[in-house]
Amino acid sequence: MMSSDYIYAEEQAGAAAHSRMDKILKRVLILLAVVLGVELVWLFGITPCMxxxxxxxxxxxxxxxxxxxxxxxxxxxxxxxxxxxxxxxxxxxxxxxxxxxxxxxxxxxxxxxxxxxRTAVALAFAEVNGRLTPVFLDRHGVVFKIGAHDRELKNLASSLPIISGLVFENLNLGTRLPALFKGFLGDLERISLNNPGLLSAISEIRVQKKLYDGFELVLYPAHTPVRLRVGNELNEDMLRYMMLVIDVFDRQGVDTEEIDFRTGTAAFKVKEASSG
Structure with a gap:
């Protein structure tokens, strides 16, 4: 009888201890849930509003x-x-x-x-306060820099194509060229990225307004006095073709002032020999 009472007392003690552990565990879980809830409220509800x-x-x-x-x-x-x-x-x-x-x-x-x-794809010149001043254009035709020190201008002029014939009205930083020039400036950017040596062979690109609408380009090579007339677009293949034609003309002694590439092929007129 005493043995069974002893076993029963042990079972009661074990059940009580287990119950206490359950209560402690529940309290810990509740506390953790409260802490986690507060952190979530802080993270997602309060911090984004700070x-x-x-x-x-x-x-x-x-x-x-x-x-x-x-x-x-x-x-x-x-x-x-x-x-x-x-x-x-x-x-x-x-x-x-x-x-x-x-x-x-x-x-x-x-x-x-x-x-x-913005990065420059071309250099132009405009009159500012009575002085001819360099103007830097990006691929979108935005003027983002006006003026440069002599040394800086010399370095940039050697790496950027010089565009003439542009007319700037009320020139300011942020002035934007008309949208019709965007394609041409994009052409310059692509050529300068893929084959900058081709552009360095051109000393000047003149924008010439057409009689009714649009524009065309006149290119002046760096090492020959001949003019190269094209439409309003440029690409690497076209420039290579023009340089090849110039080289052939030089070797064959063809004397001409201008070569017209607007039709895709070279058209030219030989200079007439001046009579003595």
Whole structure:
């Protein structure tokens, strides 16, 4: 009888200990659930509504940070929730030195702005305050730099095609050429990227307005006085063909002032010998 009472008492003690462990485990789980819930509320409910703790700007080191932040419309109240990244990108791309902008919100409170600067594909000249001044154009025809030091101009002139014949009215930083020049400037960019040596063989490209509409180009090679007349487009194959024709004419002693390539083949008129 005493043995069975002893076994029963042990079972009761074990059940009580197990019950206490269950209660402790439940309390721990409840506490963990509360902590996790608070953290989730903080992470997803509160932090995204707080001002950005970190704003990263890259791409154009010389561009003033305060200007970028102001142009993007970022204020002390800007948050992950209320920040309009698309609108900020459009505002930043209106800056004359910025070709493109990417604004990325990183959850929960970081903002990253990546700017792509404009790069020159051509050099032109315009009269500014009575002086002939270099004007730098990007592939979209945007004037993003006016003027240069002599040494800088010398270096850039050796690597950029010089365009003449352009008329700038009310010239300012951010001035944009008419849209009809965009294709031509895009051609210059492609050639300069793929075969810059071809462009270096041309000392000047003159834009000549057509009688009714559009324009055509007159190219002046660097090492021969002959003019090369083409339409309003340029490509590598066309330039190679023109250089080949010039070389053949030089070797054969053909004397001409202009070669016309507007039809796709070379047309020219031999100079008449002057009578004594």
């Amino acid at each position: 001002p950005f703790s970190k704003i990263e700007i890259s791409g154009i080191p010389d561009l003033d940070r305060a200007l970028v932040i102001a142009q993007a419309g970022i204020t002390p109240e800007s948050t992950f929730i209320n920040m309009n990244a698309g609108k900020a990108e459009q505002a930043l791309e209106s800056l004359y030195m910025v070709e493109s902008a990417v604004v990325h919100k990183r959850f929960p409170d970081t903002l990253r702005i990546t700017l792509t600067p």
